[in-house]
Every structure is written in structure tokens, then in C-alpha cells.
Amino acid sequence: MSFAKSVGLSFFHSLLRSQLETKTVNSPLLVFRQLLQFNLKPSDLTFSLVIKASASYSLKQRLEAYQIHTHLLKSGIIHFVYIKTTLLSFYVNLGCVKSASLLLEDMPERDVVAWNALISGYSKNGYDLYAFYLFMEMLREGFTPQTTTLVGLIPSIGRLELVSQGKSIHGIGVKAGLDRDSKVKNALTSMYAKCRDLAAAEILFEEMVEKSVVTWNTMIGAYGQNGLFDEAMVLFKKMRENTLEVNSVTVMSLLSANADHETVHCFAIKTGIVNDASVITSLVCVYARSGDNESAGLLHNSLPQENLVSLTAIISSYAERGNVDMVVECFARSQQLDMELDAVAMVGILHGVKNPAYIDIGLSFHGYGIKTGLCIHSLVANGLISMYSKFNDIEAVFSLFSEMQEKPLISWNSIISGCVQAGRADDAMELFCRMKMFGHHPDNITIASLLSGCSQLGYLQFGKKLHGFVLRNNLEVEDFIGTALIDMYIKCGSIDVAERVFKSIKEPCLATWNTMITGYGVCGFQNKALTHYAKLRERGLKPDRITLLGVLAACIHGGAVDEGRRYFQIMTEEFGLAPSLQHCACMVALLSRARLFEEALLFISNMEFDPDSTVWGALLSACCTHQEVKLGEYIAKKLYLLDHRNGGLYVLMSNLYASKGMWDDVARVRQMMKDTGGDGCSGVSLLEVTSFKEMDDNTYLWEVDLGEQSGRQRFSY
Template identity: 55%
Template sequence: MRLPSKLNPSLFHSLFQDASCPILIFRQLLQANATPNDVTFSLLIKACISSHSFSRASPSATLQAYQIQTHLFKRATDKFLYVNTAIIDFYMKLGFTTHARQLFENMLSKDVVSWNVLICGYSQNELPRDALQLFVHMLRESFRPNQTTIASLLPSCGRREFILQGESIHGFGIKAGLGLDPQLNNALTSMYAKFNDLEASQLLFVEMGEKNVISWNTMIGAYCQNGFPHKAVLCFKEMLKEGLKPSPVTMVNLTSANAVPETVHCYVVKCGLTSDASVVTSLVCLHAKQGLTDMAKLLFKSYSTKDLISITAIISSYSEKGDVESAVECFNQTLLLEIRLDAVALIGVLHGITNPSHFAIGCAFHGYGLKNGLTNDCLVANGLISMYSRFDEIESALSLFFDRSEKPLVTWNSVISGCVQAAKSSDAMELFCQMNTYGQKPDAITIASLLSGCCQLGYLRIGETLHGYILRNNVKVEDFTGTALIDMYSKCGRLDYGEKVFYSINDPCLATWNSIISGYSLYGLEHKAFRCFSKLLEQGLEPDKITFLGVLAACTHGGLVYAGIEYFRSMTEKYGLRPTLQHYACIVGLLGRAGLFEEAMEVIKNMEIRPDSAVWGALLSACCIQREVKLGECLAKNMFLLNYRNGGFYVLMSNLYAIVGRWDDVARVRDMMRDSGDGCSGVSVIEVTPNRDANNNLCPSEVNFFIMRQNL
């Protein structure tokens, strides 16, 4: 568009509002020999900020800002206060906080608006300390803050470490008579929600004289942030009763409340919000989060919005289900759309790789991360370490760990947990000692991983030392920490200590109940295990597969056949839980030990999944107890044909023949075991007093123990 050469600058002002590229209109103004004034520059800056081409810290936006500032100096319009304030706002939105502060300091005169722009800019750029310091400086300069000042400052106080400052600013606002402003009340409601003080948020919301859509959106978001999705939905319904029309922000907040996806989608269509990118993205994420991955993918294809957040949610949802093939297919589609996965998307894929058949895919994504520089991200590195540890590739995990120059606590936790998961608990203990030399202090996750390592190695003393560390440092003995302690004491021979830990926990979670039930089962205290199961139900908790595994093990140890059958039937029929191979091994072993071999075989015949060596081994073990040689030989032949020839198989057959005095067969089985190379030595773990050499020095393992004690 070419405009006439002689036009008044005021005619251009209306063009700035709708211009897709305001800087081009400004250039045409100069070419028309028109002289821009202060209003021109003010409108130009606002138009540039709201332009579609504006992107934070983009080269074009940065160039525009420099060009405008140059013309300001050239035309001497920088003497106007509101023009300088506008250019400061522009720089703040670009993220150039230092440059904006320099312009502010060079201003000959300032007003409350210019102070507000800078304070708001610091808040938006996540520089809370700078915003708070500037507010104090503003007061010292005798400027009187207004509602906008306080509302701009409150987002900087939305962190746990700034609770005192936030409450102080609230008090300042009340004292200054600024408490009735809706903008301020909304900001205060949001701030207290971030402090997890929902009671204060509700009180502010109820006392609001005038509630606009922003007020309702803030309260809906507050309920969602604090884990009350049902209250968020009720709040949304109350908003509709008040006759207010939902905005895109309302629908985005509602999707985070885990509402019914179909209902939210229908309402979005009804309100005509399907053209809003943020709403569509939220809908896709809601479906993906609730496991409706195919519907999420269909939504993604149906709308023109194609962003990284949506595709990440879909990929992560497929990975969480274990459908890695579909996740890879979505990844290929992102390449066609020229969308590059970021660290969050890559982590979502890596967490889903749990099947050994998908290990090669995990390695391929590792290569993708290396090519695109994503492995430099700490979370990606941790995800890779966990993946390699999951498949016993501990050397690869350690290589990734030691190659990193920066090792935050989360990375140490990943590699220590990985070593324990790969049954390399001794390496985990050594890494812990190294971790302390780097100045890293353990947290609850570190302690829980080390306690699991103590279970593997039978290190009761180290477990007790870790318990002492928990008590001295007031680490909460709840959830996974308490569960790990109970498990450690149970498996290291001190169930009495495990009981004390359990009863010291005020509100045990399901995992903690499972741990104590398994402990009682391990020691043959089946009646205590059953009582815990009953109390668990009284607490309103619903048992899971691990709960029933502990109870069935208790029935097996106690020989309680009918109780075991009832628990197995309750698991499948009442709670709808699908039995795993471990559950089947327990019930088959229970029936077999009672001599009910026909019933045991019937269970195996009706299994929904193919029996493995544990199931057949449980029946073979029962044959040893009942001296059923003929059935035992049939089972052994079956296991041999299925290639289940491990050391335990040969030992069971050897014991079966020994029980009935068939010593020639015992020798034959032992020769077979020796020839196959599957023989293994039995190991018993006991704790002894510290070993010392001839010079009275501690042995290496004891040195490690005392180093750990010193570090803790």
C-alpha cells in the first residue's frame, strides 16, 4: 500500500491499530515527509508490542526497538515522559531488563506509571527480588503506589520464600486504602493460592463486591492449583449462574481441573472458542492426561493448531501406556510438521521405554538428543541414566553420569537409584560417598534408594545409620521414606524395628501398609498381616496388586488354603484386579503344598497369561514337600522343554530325588547342572564385627561403612 505524499501524521495514527507491521507504516510516514510527534511514537510502540510479528527477544522485534529509540533521540521526543515509559515497557517485554533499567535511570522526571512499568517488567521476567527492591526504592523517593503498583508487585511474591513480603504488601495495600480494587483483589487471591493458603483466597473472593470474569478465573485456578478439581467445577457452575460468559482462560483452567473431557469439549464448541489455540491445546492435553490418547490425536489433527505442547502430551500419553510404537509414529509426524521435540517431550518418551524390546528405540532417541543438544539438559540426562539402569546397562549409565560437568542432587539420585535397581547396591554406596565429597547433601529420595540397597546387601548397620540421619534432620518419615525403612528392617531381620516405624506414622499410605503386610508375611505372621489388611480397608484405602501379593504370601506361609482362595477371588471379582504371574505362583504354590495338585493344575490351565518358570517352579517345589515324584518328573520335563533350565530348577529336582532316596538320580541331576553351567553357589548374608587386618586396620567394606556414618 502506497500513500499520498502530503498527509498529516494524525491520519496515520488510526492505521497503527490494525497494522500487521506498524514499522512499515511508520516508514511510509517518513517517506511522505510528515513529521512524527510524541503521539506518533507512543502509538507506534504500542502497535509494535501488540503486532502479530512481535515475539519475545526475536531479532525483528529487537531491531524495531533500536530503530524507534534512535528516532526518539533524533526527533528529541525522548523528553516526553509517557513516550519514555512506553519504550521502557517495550524493552521489558523483550526481556532486556538491564537496558530498560538504564533508560529509567536516565529519565529526568518520573511518575507512578513509569515506576509501575518497571516493577511489572521485573515480575514478568521472573526477577522478584529486583521488583521488591524497586518498590522499596519507590517509597524512599516519596512516590505513592496505586492499585496497579501493588497488583504488578504481587506476582513476584507468589513463591514460598516470599510469603512474608507478600503478606506485608497486602497489609500496605489495606493501610493505603487500596483494598477495594478488583484488579488488586484478583492478584491477592492468586498470590495466596500460590502459597497454598486456599482459605485466604476464598475469603478475598467472597468479600469482593464486584466479581468479573477474571475474578472467577482466578478462583477456579486457585482450586485447581491446590488439588480441589471438584470445587473448581462447582465454581465454574456458579459463574454461569451469575450470567457471565467464560473466556478462553476459564476453559484452560477448567481443563486443568480434570473435568470430563467430552463435557468440556462440547462447551468449548458451544461458546465458539475452538479457534483459540490455547483452548484447543488444553483440550488435547486433557484427553491425553486421562488416557484418551486416540481422541487427543484426533483433536490434534482436526484443528489447525499444531504446537509442541499438544504433540508432547500425546507422545507422553502413548509412552505412559507402553505403546512406544505409536509414540514413535507421532514423533515422525512432528518431523513432517517441522516441529522439533524439546527436553520435556524426550523425557516423556524415555520414561515409557520399559520393555526390553524397545531398548533400541531408547538408544535411537538418545542419538536424537545428542544431535539436537538435548542431552545437555539435566532432566534428559537423568531420564537416560534411568533408562540404561532399567535394562542393567549400568556402565552406560555411569558413563553418562561421569561425563556431566554439573551434577545436581537430582542427577546423583538418578544414578544411585539406577545402581540399586540394577542390583549394584555396592556401587550405589560408593557413589553416595563420592556425592558427599562433592558437597551434596542427601534428601528423602537419596535415603530411600540407599535403604533399598541395604535390603539387597543385608546392611542393617548402614540402614540404622540412615534412619538416624532421618531423625536428626527431621526428614518426614512418610510415604516412600517410611515404606523404605519398614522394608529395610523387615528384610534385614528386625521386624520389631519395622513395626515401630510403621506405628510412628500418623497416616500411612497404601505403599506403607503394603510394606508392613509383606513384612509380616515374610516372618510367617499371617494373622497380623490379615489384621493390617482389615485396618487398611477401614481407613478407606483400596488394596492394589501388591497388597494382595503380600496377603497371598501370608496364606502360603501359613498353609491357609481357603483363606488364600477367598483373597484371590476377592482380588479378581470384587476389586477387578488382573492377577500377575506372581499372584498365580502364590496360589499354585498354596494349593500344591496342601496336596491339591488337581486344583493347582486347573488354575494353571485357566490362566489368562502364559505361565513362567516361577509358576511351574512353585508347583515343583510343592511336589518336593508332598513327595510327588511322578508329577515332579513331568513338570521337570515340561520346564526342560520350555527352556526353563536355571539353577533353581536343578536344585528342586535334586531335592525331590534326595527326599525319596534316589541318590543315583541326584548325582545325574547334579552332573546335568554342572554340564549346563547353570550351577550357582548359595549365599547367606550375616553381619559381623568390624574386620581388621594384621596392622589393626579396617577392611575396605568397613572403611566405606565408617565413611558413610561420618557423611551422615
């Protein structure tokens, strides 16, 4: 200590430099406090070294930043421009963008380095538009952008809706001569790829005479982001032909380009890159997404230091597959390691809590989100809205939504979708109107959710208006929008319009084919359903369980027993798809409707799992059709034991007895129904109100769409 005092500040500066170079875990503030204990006055260099050393120190960084800031204010050294800039960069790296912004505002003399630091900070922390506006303010104040400025700014413009701003930045770079820099060109290449302008990205790539590993990695990633996986692999082979040494980013780019992860894993082992923590983390994420949690777990355990990204991937994988017990176990592991979940991890968990049996666990994670402050993130709030929607807890959904300080479009989409999922489509329509009042423009997800609501309520006219909105705004009628439109028209009874929408789609996905096949089956067009199935196979698409369910339903409506047997066999033997209870119920309905009751009962006895009320209900319905009283009574007992409150059971048995004139038994069954709390007569009629006009204080005129019977009616309120 006496030696330290005799040499003065230089000794402590050496200690801080040593910490900075070795990235030691010791707090730089401890060195600073020792310096003060010797009554030494810190200089601007002291504070500069303290701030830089603190940037590599991982524990309680924000607290240290505020403590350093306080010392700077007390000493007056904060007036040095470069000190303020260094502190600003420190705040930015910590994600304290607001504190950094306030520092810049307080700087009477600003340099380009300070502007660059805050622009980059906004960009890294997701404040994309703020980064762009700050850049424009920098230009207005007469500062000339540098290479660092554009490299920090361009990543924030990598969104399709900001492509015009990106092109403007590119133009400024060309005018200033900065576009020749390889770092700027790499950033621009990545930006154009994210904006889906792959042609521009390819031009920039070809223009580069000397292509570094970073350049090749950027272009491989660009192809991967745009789904051109084959092109990404071809470019990787060319990169290898140019004898360029791959690095960890190359491997991660290949994984993002959907390359076979096991092959990439072998390549990483062969080249020695597998020891890189970022590569291990990427492999963990890919294995977890593919459902191979065993391999993901082994890789995760091989990390020199566990990180939240890989643990989040494993947790999300378990959650997606409904393995909530393992989710809780992994969460407990994260708590033992003093890891706080981030918003992404929380959303992954919440999406996995689907079964009402795990509602207590969902509530516990909601409590964790409140305790850690994660619930203020719109991403987490949307995840909670989605979770409570699955449990039909609409009151909780509305409460969460009302508590949100900022309601971006994604939050409106979440609550609208949640209401539709919970069978509250009328609430979804009302929310849509409120959303428009708040100035939000609906996107594809909004439209798809509303179309699903129209399907529930039979709102054909509103569905047509949404279709018109899609056409006027040139939204792509592909994938889920096209599928939602087809589903809406089918369920509203307009199969011909559904056909026209289907034909307008250039490349229908499997879900779209499934919707059309199921629609034909529901509407009784057996031949068209089977023809569409044949066309689907001609396109090279592999059917899934939903496809075969639609095909079997079509066979039921058409009474095609032999075809139904054949398709059920194809599903299990050719495609290796294990039949669900719904498939089994279809087969039972198909056989029993053809009066093949013995075969239907044999099929039920050979099922790999216990039949549920759907299976027995299909058989009982056929008994009613063919007036099989004894078999019907046997099945009714089975159904009664499964669910004695099932109103359909009593209605079917009542109809069966009535068809045979057994009126005493009809009365007995109806009394049993009343004793369980139902009368079999409850129902709801829906009218689509197309306009509304107030006539006087108490009377309103509604225009109601009833197809051919559309008209007007006065209602008093």
C-alpha cells in the same frame, strides 16, 4: 513506491500500525527495509512501532530482535528511555532474559516501566529468586512499586519455601495502598493457595466487595490446587447463581479442580466456549491423562492450529502406557509441522521408554536432545538418567551426571534413585555423601530413594539414621516416606518397628497398606496380614493387584488354601482385576505346597496366557518339598526350554534328586549347571560398616554391625 517516498515516514508508520492491529504474519522488518531503501531516516517512533509489531510476529523472533537492536545502536536512538524499555519488554516476551537484564544495566536513567518489565520477565521465565532480588534492588534505588510491579512479581513467590517473601510483598502492598486493587488481590489469592495457606486466600476472597470473573476463577483454581475439589464445585455453582458469565479460564479451572471432564466438556459445548483453543488444549490434556487417546486425538484434530501443548499431552499419554510406536508416529507428525519438542515433551517420552526392546528409540531421542540443545536442561538430563537407569546402564548415567554444568537437588535425586533402581544401592549411598559435601539438603525424594537402597542392602543402622533425620526435620511420615520406612524395616527384619511406623501414620494410603500386608506375609504372620486387609476394606479403600498379591503370599506361608482360592475369586469377580503371572504363580505355589498337584496343573492349563518360569518354578519347588521326582522332571523340561541358563532350575533338581538319594543324577545336573557357566555356589555376603578408622599406613579398623555379633575387625589394604 513513489507515493510512499513522497509521503515519507507517515506511510510506513501506517503500515506498521496496521500490522500491529491486525497481527499479520508479514515480517515488520520487511517494511523497515523498504523504508531504508527510500533513504528515509527512521525516528524513535518508527523503531517503537517496529518492535511492537515484531512482538506479534511468530517466526524467527529472536533473530529479528537482534537485528532491530543493531539498527538501534547504529542510529543512536537506543538512548531514548522508552525505546530501550520497549526493546527490553520484547526480549522478555521472547524469553531472552539475559539480554533484557543487560539492557537494564546499561540504562543510565531507568523508569518503573523498565523495572516492571524485567521483574515480570524473570517471573514468567522461572527465575523466581531473581525476580524477588530485582524487586528489592528497585526499592533500594528509591523507586515506588506500582500495581503492575506486584502483579508481575507475586506469581514468582507462589512456592511453599518462599511463603515468607510472599508475606513481605503483601505487607509492602498494604503499606503502599496497592492491596485494594482487584488484580493485586487476585494475584495474592493465587499465591497463598500455591503456598497451601488456603485460609489467607479465603480471607482475601471474602474481602472483595465486587468479585469479577477473574476473582471467582482464581478461587476455584485455589481450591483445585489444594485438592478441595468439592469446594471448587460449590464455588462454581455460587458463581453461576451470581449470574456471572463464565469464560475459558473458568472451564480450565474446573478441569484443574478434577471435575468430571466429560461433564465440563458438555458444559463448554453448551456455552460455546469449546471453540476456544486453550479450552480444547486443556480438554486434550485431561482426556490424554485419563487414557482416552481417541477422544484426545479427535479434539486435537479440531484445533484451528495444532499446538505443541496438546501434542505433548498425547505423546506423553502414549509414552506412559508404553505405546512407543504411537509415540514415534506423533513425533514424526510434530516434525512435519516444524514443531520442536520442548523439555516437558522430551521428559514425557523418555519416561515411556521402559522396555529394553526400545533402547534404540531411546538412544535416538537422546540424539535429538543433543541436536536441539534440550539436553542442557536439567529436566531432560534427569529424564535421560532415569531412562538409562531402567536399562542398567550405570556408566551412561554417571556420564550424563558428570556432564551437567549445574546439579540441582532434583538431579542428585535422579541419579541416586537411578542407582537404586539398577540395584547399585552402594553407589547411591556414596552419591548421597557427595551430595551433602556439595551443600544440598536432602528432601523427601532423597530419603525415600535411600531407604529403598537400605532395603536392598539390609542397612538397618543407616536406615535408622535416615528415620531420625525425618523426625528431626519434621518431614511428614506420610505416603511414600512412610511406605519406604515400613518397607526398609520389614526387609531388614524389624517388623515390630515397621508396625510402630505404620500406626504413627494418620491416613495411610493404599501403597502403605500394601507394604504392611506384604511384609506380614513375608515374615509369616498370615493372620495379621489378613486382618490388615480387612481393616483396609473397612476404611473404604479398594484393593489393587499388589494388595491381593500380598494377601495370596500370606495364604501361601500359612498354608491357607481355601482362603487363597476365595481371595483369588474375589480379585477377579468382585474387583474385576485381571490376574497377572505373579498372581497365578502364587496360586500354583499355594496348591502345590498342599500336594494338590492335579489342581495346580489344571489351573496352569486354564490360564489365559502361557506360564513363565516363575509359575513352573513354583510348581517345581513344591515337587522338591514333597519329593515328586517324575512330575519334577516333567516341569524341569518345561523350565529348560524357557531358560536353560536359569541356575534355580539346576539347584532345585539337584536337591530333588539328593532327597531321594539319586546321586548319579545329582552329579549329572551339577555338570549341566557348570556347562551353562554357573556352579550354583556363587553368593555375596554384606556387612554394614558403622565406622571406619585408619590405624597406620596400611591397616584400617572397621566397626561392623552384625546384630548380636557386632564387633571390630582389622583389615589390611
